[in-house]
Amino acid sequence: MRPDGTARAGFPPSSACVAIDASLLDLLSASWARLRTAIPESARLGASWDELSTAFVEHVDGAAAAHAGVLWIPMVLDGRDVEVAGIHAVCTAAAHRKQGLARRVLERAMTHALARTQTVVLHANDPAIYGRFGFRALPQTVWWRDVSVARAPAMRKLSSDDANDVAIVHAAFAGRVPVSTRVGVREAAGLFVLDEVLACDRFARLWVMGDVVVAADLEERVLQIYDVVGPRWPALDEIVAASPGRVDRVEVFFAPDRWPAHAWQTRPMQSPDVLMAVGPFSSADAIAVPPLARC
Numbered sequence: 001m002r003p004d005g006t007a008r009a010g011f012p013p014s015s016a017c018v019a020i021d022a023s024l025l026d027l028l029s030a031s032w033a034r035l036r037t038a039i040p041e042s043a044r045l046g047a048s049w050d051e052l053s054t055a056f057v058e059h060v061d062g063a064a065a066a067h068a069g070v071l072w073i074p075m076v077l078d079g080r081d082v083e084v085a086g087i088h089a090v091c092t093a094a095a096h097r098k099q100g101l102a103r104r105v106l107e108r109a110m111t112h113a114l115a116r117t118q119t120v121v122l123h124a125n126d127p128a129i130y131g132r133f134g135f136r137a138l139p140q141t142v143w144w145r146d147v148s149v150a151r152a153p154a155m156r157k158l159s160s161d162d163a164n165d166v167a168i169v170h171a172a173f174a175g176r177v178p179v180s181t182r183v184g185v186r187e188a189a190g191l192f193v194l195d196e197v198l199a200c201d202r203f204a205r206l207w208v209m210g211d212v213v214v215a216a217d218l219e220e221r222v223l224q225i226y227d228v229v230g231p232r233w234p235a236l237d238e239i240v241a242a243s244p245g246r247v248d249r250v251e252v253f254f255a256p257d258r259w260p261a262h263a264w265q266t267r268p269m270q271s272p273d274v275l276m277a278v279g280p281f282s283s284a285d286a287i288a289v290p291p292l293a294r295c
């Protein structure tokens with residue numbers, strides 16, 4: 001950001017939006033209704049589905065009938081930079097299920113992914129499907145601790161209706177510090193924006209604190225921190241002090257190894273989706289993929 005707080009150039013203007021093929025959008029929206037609006041809204045905010053995801057599609061009578069997408073997540077796993085492939089939006093039109101179409105698109109997607117990386121992940125709401133494709137489930141963890149920190153001026157909530165705020169989010173990824181060396185994410189602004197829009201329709205959990213963007217929710221004095229994006233790593237107390245209200249407990253949805261001074265407790269992450277992987281992943285016992293880097 002510039003010293004006056006305005007964002008530097010880099011947020012793509014709306015003319016850079018790429019429209020997704022109508023037949024594919026119909027197919028995807030039939031399984032996940034909110035994609036019909038989330039895909040164009042994300043594109044408006046500089047996160048074009050078409051640019052993020054390579055689509056593998058089977059057609060029947062000229063219409064898209066099955067889809068598996070592959071997107072790339074620049075991660076840090078056990079201290080190493082790794083390009084991880086993420087399989088997402090696997091679906092078959094209801095009229096064409098149980099005919100092997102999902103298997104066909106998944107096999108094409110896996111071949112594409114494994115040509116470039118050894119590590120492929122997905123988040124499955126139906127994990128039973130993916131074992132036969134070599135995926136194993138990776139339980140995720142939430143870290144928590146009680147806190148007591150004096151309040152400081154609060155961070156500002158970001159709005160996806162404000163082009164300057166959208167630019168702040170994109171700019172925070174330039175040279176960002178990955179949240180963890182165990183399982184961290186590098187410069188993946190598009191996926192972050194897409195995930196926020198998929199979850200909330202708009203920016204609803206994003207705050208700015210100087211040059212750092214914090215993704216968090218505060219409910220009943222529990223601050224849930226989903227991600228921290230910026231060129232420096234803030235102290236936990238700095239985030240807690242700048243929270244939009246009193247905080248008695250912090251829950252962190254990524255390994256908090258950059259906050260080693262704190263004594264953390266853990267609990268299993270309750271999530272409707274199961275993280276699954278093929279190939280090497282972090283060897284740590286307790287892991288989590290930051291929620292705004294999910295594929």
Ligand SMILES: CC(C)(COP(=O)(O)OP(=O)(O)OC[C@H]1O[C@@H](n2cnc3c(N)ncnc32)[C@H](O)[C@@H]1OP(=O)(O)O)[C@@H](O)C(=O)NCCC(=O)NCCS
Binds near residue numbers: 090093103126
């Ligand atoms: C899940 C879905 C993609 C399967 O599509 P499909 O074209 O019917 O699947 P296929 O016929 O290609 O089956 C592929 C393999 O998965 C298996 N499979 C399919 N659905 C399954 C299920 N619900 N549970 C377990 N295994 C399943 C099939 O038996 C087949 O295995 P095989 O080739 O070893 O015999 C489809 O039901 C769908 O679109 N569901 C709604 C969207 C969704 O839930 N997507 C998955 C997100 S995790």
